[in-house]
Amino acid sequence: DQQVKQNSPSLSVQEGRISILNCDYTNSMFDYFLWYKKYPAEGPTFLISISSIKDKNEDGRFTVFLNKSAKHLSLHIVPSQPGDSAVYFCAASGRNNAGNMLTFGGGTRLMVKP
């Protein structure tokens, strides 16, 4: 069973506009969420995270929103730039894990067109 889902495999956005990437989770024990960006032939790069005690976290052009009641989070990128074109993964972890085990979604490929 997929505990973390990214239902949109791809997203295309015009440069300068907002990119919104979505993620849903089913495990109510998850209490920390992260977003990673991945270019081909590289490992994932950490972008931004949010604890379940918050509903929003901002870092520059990136903002993550968490809706605990809906078990939904989203990553907003404003303004989008061509260099943002990559695969984005959301990941979740929880206090029920003995270690730092991240559960990943399937990824969304973002294409930002100039």
Next chain:
Amino acid sequence: KAGVTQTPRYLIKTRGQQVTLSCSPISGHRSVSWYQQTPGQGLQFLFEYFSETQRNKGNFPGRFSGRQFSNSRSEMNVSTLELGDSALYLCASSRDSLTYEQYFGPGTRLTVT
């Protein structure tokens, strides 16, 4: 500060062989996790080590094993390789056992023929 390094970057092995992959975490990081990425299954957690102890293990067969050394460097081993083990193996480090943010290396691309 140098990032997570993994060696080798690419590897080709034959079915039935075994393989050892190496990971050096970011300096000062003491937790190392391993993940497998395949087109069909996505990114899946293999195991995590902290202070030379395996603290968590994903749903993989016993052919997959690992260890961590006193300098926090880690190795993972896959024995009796199967075609389905072809994947990108990613190592990630974090500062300690209480830190969620993990920083990934470039991965080792393993091809089993």
